[in-house]
Amino acid sequence: MRSTRFILAAALALATSVASTTWAQGWPGKPVSVISAFPPSSLDVIVRLVDGPFQAAFRQPLIIENRPGAGGNLAAEAVTRSAPDGHTLLVTVDTVATVNPRLYRNLKFKADVDLVPVIYLANSAQTLVCHPAVPVRTVSELVAHARSHDLSYASGGQGVPGHLAAEMFLAATGLRMTHIPYKGPHAALQDLMGGAVQCGFLSTPVVMPHVKSGKLTGLAVTTARRSPIATELPTMSEAGIAGYEATFGQLLLAPRGTPPAVVAALNEAFGAVLTQAEVRDKMLAMDLEFVPNTPEQAAARMHREAARWALVVERLGLRAD
Known part of the structure; x- marks a missing residue:
């Protein structure tokens, strides 16, 4: 019963938050495929948490497909080649867009150019x-x-x-x-x-x-603060590695050219569910923290992280191909 109440409440929050213009565009007109760049993980869990309210609000499911390989590049390339209509998305750790374009020199696409950030789903360590x-x-x-x-x-x-x-x-x-x-x-x-x-x-x-x-x-x-599920472990900085901090984001992206109204609707849809108390508690139990963000804020963060990791990749001389 609690789960049913949660889905209905989250669906109501989701439906009332999403821009009405997307309905006029007929989105979503079919199931939304969410391709994960990694084997089953917390990425899948987040999408499944959103799926129930999403279906209740839009009458279309979120279908997860795991396509791991090449550090996330296989999934990313598949999404860059899909129609930019909001029905095919990529869920991944942000390194696919912030690191891989510099680590892999022979890619036929650029995730940081050919994909559009929709929303940062969580921070992780x-x-x-x-x-x-x-x-x-x-x-x-x-x-x-x-x-x-x-x-x-x-x-x-x-x-x-x-x-x-x-x-x-x-x-x-x-x-x-x-x-x-x-x-x-x-x-x-x-x-x-x-x-x-x-x-x-x-x-x-x-x-x-x-x-x-x-x-x-x-x-x-590796984070700047201790993990809520590992409070007994120090941060790297506390353990003596001064200034060390490596926080990573879990990110939802769409193909370049996806209508801004659809990107905004996806952002609002996921954000409306991830701010629900029950979802927040489940995510914190997995050491995942969601901080509300707009597509513009997600893009700005992705580009900041890309600049940061570019310096690390070059300084360490890292290469993957």
Whole structure:
């Protein structure tokens, strides 16, 4: 009953917030395909949270399709080639648009040009973890241990948040560790827990159950503030890496040329649901925080992040092809 009440309340908020001009344009006139750039993850969860109220308000569903690969580029390219009518969208970590155009030099498209930001859905963190066989309990102990031992670290792929967070850490400490990229965080987690790789920078909700059970050692989170689901872990800055901060965004984008009224309607639709108390609580339980933003604000943030990460990619000489 509570879920039904929530859907009806969220649908009412959604329907009353969306610009009426979109109805005149006949949008949405069919199911809206939301292509995820990664394997099933919190990206899917966010879309599913919005789907119920979206269907109730617009009589059309949000259909999720996971198309992982090449750091999110496969999904991004597919969306850039779709009709710009608001019926095909990309949901992804923002690195697809802020980092990949500089990390991958042979792309046939530019995500930061060929895609239009609709809304930032959430902010998220990575957590530095190690296998319990590595004799460290703090970041400073890891730094000391890594200076005399060959270590490797796992991430969910080239150019994804875990890769970037790790390279920032290595640059700040002057350490060398071998990067082992995987096809998604869950594959990386399996090898990390099995001891095939010693450390990893992975999504906080993915690793924290294993940290709490003692199967992994949690050292620090990458954000400027402690995570609400990992309050016992310090930030990297608190752990001694001065000035370190790596926060990433989960972003909804549409093909370039999508009518501004449709982009605005999508922004309002997702925003109306994500500000509902029940949704906010569910997202915070996954270490995801939504801050309301307009398409213009989303675009401005995306371009700021692109400029920031361009400096990091160039300084570290990172390449993925």
